[in-house]
Amino acid sequence: MRRGLPTPRPLTSAARAMSDGFGKAESGAQLLARLEGRSSLRNLEPYLFADEGFPIHGDVIEFHGPEGSGKTEMLYHLITRCILPKSGGGLEVEVMFIDTDYHFDVLRLVTILEHRLPQSTEETIKLCLGRLFLVNCNSSTQLLLTLYSLENMFCTRPSLCLLILDSISAFYWIDRSNGGESYNMQELNMKKCVKFLEKLVREHHLAVFATTQTIMQKSSSSAESSFSLKHQCEADVDYRPYLCKSWQQLVTHRIFFSKKCHSSNSKGFSIVSCHVKRNHVVKCSFSVAECGVQF
Amino acid sequence: MVILQAGLCPGLTAEMIQLLKANGIRTVVDFISSDLEEIAQKCSLSYKALVAVRRVLLAQFSAFPINGADLYEELKSSMAILSTGSKSLDKLLDSGLYTGEVLELMGAPGSGKTQVCLSMAASVSHSLKQNVLFIDSTGGFTASRLLQLVQSRTEEEEEQVEALQRIQVAHVFDIYKMLAALQELRHCMSQQVVCSVGPVKLLVVDSVSAVVCPLLGGRQTDGLALMMQLARELKTLAREFGLATVVTNHVTRDSSSGHLKPALGRSWSFVPSTRVLLESSQGPLGKASTQCIASLRKSPRQPTGIQVELDIGGYEALEERPGASGEEL
Numbered sequence: 001m002r003r004g005l006p007t008p009r010p011l012t013s014a015a016r017a018m019s020d021g022f023g024k025a026e027s028g029a030q031l032l033a034r035l036e037g038r039s040s041l042r043n044l045e046p047y048l049f050a051d052e053g054f055p056i057h058g059d060v061i062e063f064h065g066p067e068g069s070g071k072t073e074m075l076y077h078l079i080t081r082c083i084l085p086k087s088g089g090g091l092e093v094e095v096m097f098i099d100t101d102y103h104f105d106v107l108r109l110v111t112i113l114e115h116r117l118p119q120s121t122e123e124t125i126k127l128c129l130g131r132l133f134l135v136n137c138n139s140s141t142q143l144l145l146t147l148y149s150l151e152n153m154f155c156t157r158p159s160l161c162l163l164i165l166d167s168i169s170a171f172y173w174i175d176r177s178n179g180g181e182s183y184n185m186q187e188l189n190m191k192k193c194v195k196f197l198e199k200l201v202r203e204h205h206l207a208v209f210a211t212t213q214t215i216m217q218k219s220s221s222s223a224e225s226s227f228s229l230k231h232q233c234e235a236d237v238d239y240r241p242y243l244c245k246s247w248q249q250l251v252t253h254r255i256f257f258s259k260k261c262h263s264s265n266s267k268g269f270s271i272v273s274c275h276v277k278r279n280h281v282v283k284c285s286f287s288v289a290e291c292g293v294q295f
Numbered sequence: 296m297v298i299l300q301a302g303l304c305p306g307l308t309a310e311m312i313q314l315l316k317a318n319g320i321r322t323v324v325d326f327i328s329s330d331l332e333e334i335a336q337k338c339s340l341s342y343k344a345l346v347a348v349r350r351v352l353l354a355q356f357s358a359f360p361i362n363g364a365d366l367y368e369e370l371k372s373s374m375a376i377l378s379t380g381s382k383s384l385d386k387l388l389d390s391g392l393y394t395g396e397v398l399e400l401m402g403a404p405g406s407g408k409t410q411v412c413l414s415m416a417a418s419v420s421h422s423l424k425q426n427v428l429f430i431d432s433t434g435g436f437t438a439s440r441l442l443q444l445v446q447s448r449t450e451e452e453e454e455q456v457e458a459l460q461r462i463q464v465a466h467v468f469d470i471y472k473m474l475a476a477l478q479e480l481r482h483c484m485s486q487q488v489v490c491s492v493g494p495v496k497l498l499v500v501d502s503v504s505a506v507v508c509p510l511l512g513g514r515q516t517d518g519l520a521l522m523m524q525l526a527r528e529l530k531t532l533a534r535e536f537g538l539a540t541v542v543t544n545h546v547t548r549d550s551s552s553g554h555l556k557p558a559l560g561r562s563w564s565f566v567p568s569t570r571v572l573l574e575s576s577q578g579p580l581g582k583a584s585t586q587c588i589a590s591l592r593k594s595p596r597q598p599t600g601i602q603v604e605l606d607i608g609g610y611e612a613l614e615e616r617p618g619a620s621g622e623e624l
Contacts, residue, residue, distance in 0.1 A: 067564040068593050083363075096360070101565070102530040105595055106366050107374070125367075132363030138531070141296065141324060145357035148327050153360070173562060174527075177520030192328060215561045290596075 044081055044091065057161065057205035060197075060250050064239060065257030066214040070269040070288055072103055074257070075164055077293040078209065080112050082162055083131040085124070088117045094131045094160040096150065100143065100170040104134060115291035133160075140171040140189035147196050154204040163200070167211040168193075169243060187244040194246045216240040252276055260285070297323045297356065304351040306344060314338040323352055370395075377425070377497060377539050380418025383603035384411075387571065387591050392419075392497065392539035396595075397529055397566060401544045401557045402573035407587040408543040409435040410607040411573065412499045415541065417444040421458040425496035429464045430476055432505045436464060463495075470506045470521055477528050484536045495538060500529070502543040504558050511560065519562060526566040542567065569594050576604065 063071045079097070084090025097104065106129075113125055135150070137143040154160055171189075179186030201208055217240065239256060241248055256272045270285040286295045298321055301309040318337050320326050327349060335342040377392040378385055385391050392398060392415070400408045413436070416427045429436060438459075445458045467473045484494060507525065510518030533540045545558040555572060557564055570593035576586045590602040 066561065068599075072595075101527075102534045103568070105568075106363065106370055108595055109363075110367060111596075126364045129363035129367050133360040134363060134366055135358045135360045136534075137358050138527070142356065142358055144324060145327060145353060149353040149357040150360065173516055173519040173523045176516045189324075192324070196328070213562070213565050215565075 045078060057207055058201055059252045060201065060208045060210070061253040061255065062251045063209065063211040063255050063257060064214060065211075066259070069257035069259045070271075070286070070293070071211045071257050072166065073288050073293055074271075074286075075166060075209065075211070076109050076112055078162075079109065079132060079164070080116055080128075080292065083128045084113070084116060085128065088120075088124075090128075092131070092159075093162060094133070094157060095162045095164060096133045096135070096153070096160055097164045097166065098135050098137060098143070098146065099166055100137050101167060102136065103166060106134075111290065112292040131159075140175050140193065143171070144189060144193050144196065147193060147200065151200060151204075154200060154206065161206055163206050163208045165208065165210040167213055168247070169212040169215070172215065172242065190244050191246050194244065194250055198246075198250055212243065214239070216242050299323060299326060304348060304355060306348045306351065311338075311340060311344075311348075314340060323356055327352060373537050375496075375537070375539075377419055377423060379415045380422060381414070381605060383605060384589065387589055387597075387601055387603050388569065389594070389597050392541065393569075394496070394537045394539045395534050396568045397533055397540045397542060399542050399544055399557065399567035399570045400573055401546050401555075401570060401592075402587075403546055403575075406573040406575045407605070407607040408573055409433070409501055410440075411587075411589075411605065412501050412541060412543065413441055414444055414607070416462055416497065416499055417441060417448065417458065419497045420461040421445055421448050421454070423496070425461070426494060427462045427497045427499065428480060428495045429462060430473060430498070430500045431464060431466050432468055432473065432500070433502055434466075435501065436466075438464075467506070470510060470525060473500070473506050474525060474528065477525075477532060481528075481532060481536075484532075494536070498529075498532065498538045498540045500540070500542040502545070504543075504545045507559055507563075508545075519560075522559065522563060526563065530566065546572070567593070 063074065065071050075097075079095050080090065082091050082093050082095050084092070086092050109132075110125060110129070113128055114120060117124060117128075133153070135146055137146055168190075175189055176186045179188065197208065200206060239254075252275070254274045254276055256274070257269065258271075259269055268285075268287050270283065273282045273284075274280070284295065286293050288294070297303075299307065299312050299315065301307060301312055303323075315321075315326065315334070315338060318334065320329060320334070331342060331345045331349065334340065335345055373394075375394045376390050377394070379388065379391055388398070400411060402408050412429070416429055419425050420427050441462070442455070442459065445455050449455060449458070465476045467476050480495065480498070503525070507518075507522045510521055512518070529540055529542065532538055544563075546555045547558050548554070549556050557570065570591075572590045572592050574588050574590075576588050585606055587605050587607055588602055589605055591597060591599050593599060
């Protein structure tokens with residue numbers, strides 16, 4: 001019996017793997033890579049993570065904030081840290097980016113890469129970009145089906161250990177309107193996405209970063225905040241959870257972004273990083289320059 | 296929500312669909328999220344056939360990942376920056392309108408949004424010789440003003456006529472007509488055959504708040520869903536066909552901080568990638584002048600807070616008043 005296989009029925013899953021065409025039979029190297037675990041995300045960004053200093057596989061990190069608060073810039077920063085070669089100070093791992101609102105600007109990413117690698121040639125930039133995969137999704141149904149079809153990629157690429165969803169709340173109003181009167185129907189697609197995401201994270205040891213937009217005003221009534229904010233850092237964060245409960249339960253770290261207006265000491269953005277279970281809070285600020293995020 | 300039908304993909308036969316329906320599997324999502332071994336046993340269908348169908352359905356309905364290097368290559372060749380015709384506005388926008396992105400011009404009524412839009416349309420049509428689609432939902436589009444702007448750029452009548460012919464105007468006064476106009480544009484652009492005027496490079500929507508405001512408010516979320524659908528359509532058009540898109544919007548005051556913010560709420564505020572605030576400036580003796588101040592409020596590549604002054608009342612292209620532009624960071 002092979003240890004480390006996620007399904008409880010190893011024989012049938014072996015049969016499935018052979019007849020699935022879920023890839024050819026796994027080579028010895030691939031098997032070892034899978035069992036050894038994904039490449040480590042050590043030193044990804046010490047400022048962002050309150051406790052351990054690096055995201056552990058299995059972490060789901062939510063970036064929450066109003067528009068213009070630096071969430072997408074922070075994602076570019078994380079992507080460059082991941083795709084740069086080890087000689088350039090990066091982690092040399094692959095990243096999967098799911099873009100739901102056509103926000104991703106590859107030219108901005110290239111500008112940041114060029115700043116981080118001063119004597120880079122076109123070839124090295126292309127090599128770095130080759131570690132990034134981008135998908136555009138148009139509806140929550142397409143997001144769900146895309147997650148299913150990406151499972152294959154996660155299986156066959158052990159260095160693909162980071163999944164970024166920008167943003168997971170993009171279909172919120174459209175789903176609510178399509179679902180009719182019942183909240184269950186409205187949240188159905190998102191619940192399925194979250195369930196499958198949980199399976200992907202568990203089986204393939206990924207770390208997930210997802211952005212959610214602040215589209216609701218903070219509720220003043222305490223009844224609303226009973227569920228998740230009990231263990232949540234209150235701070236002075238404009239946060240009101242609106243996505244389905246299964247998403248709230250999946251998130252392990254929540255990072256709130258805000259923009260400081262008229263900041264005199266030129267650090268224009270600030271983040272409050274909360275570890276959901278341990279209720280540990282860390283605050284810091286950063287600024288955005290042409291070379292990207294600077295702490 | 297795609298329902299399974301015979302012929303949806305090769306291998307999906309009518310009997311298969313009947314058997315699946317009997318077990319509660321009606322849509323593509325149901326099929327893909329179900330456990331195929333169970334289905335094979337319950338419906339006594341061939342496991343291999345089910346797996347083949349699943350693969351085809353996934354390929355058909357899910358999005359395909361693209362490698363970053365390939366995307367970069369593609370963008371390098373297809374992306375363009377359209378000059379707005381005014382040096383100061385170009386400076387504000389980091390050399391002009393980027394194709395594939397949405398620019399929002401926000402301002403109080405009378406601050407010059409329509410004038411700036413007309414001027415941009417005239418410039419793109421005449422200097423860059425590209426087609427423009429102008430969707431007017433306020434009734435503020437006047438052909439005579441457009442003619443003035445074109446005439447200020449060239450004396451020759453033939454050139455003027457050509458420039459005017461490249462600008463298509465659609466008058467829409469509710470959101471459904473606007474969605475229909477965008478649908479028609481999509482249809483036009485995706486056909487390889489040249490349709491009446493040719494591929495559009497600049498899309499101007501003046502204004503988007505006029506058609507969306509009546510939908511918002513109240514407890515119904517349908518209005519918000521329609522607004523997000525419009526937003527999605529605008530962004531998809533811009534990306535897929537390489538259009539530069541300009542939309543105009545009103546402003547409201549933030550209740551807590553007193554600052555001006557764009558109308559249409561928080562959900563809309565995420566949609567444009569660049570945002571410029573237009574304010575009319577006071578002339579001497581407090582009289583309203585033909586100048587307006589444009590400040591950059593949101594940009595993916597420039598620091599916000601830059602301000603320039605534009606002259607919108609004149610007969611020339613938007614130009615800086617000599618010695619009057621300010622810059623704040």
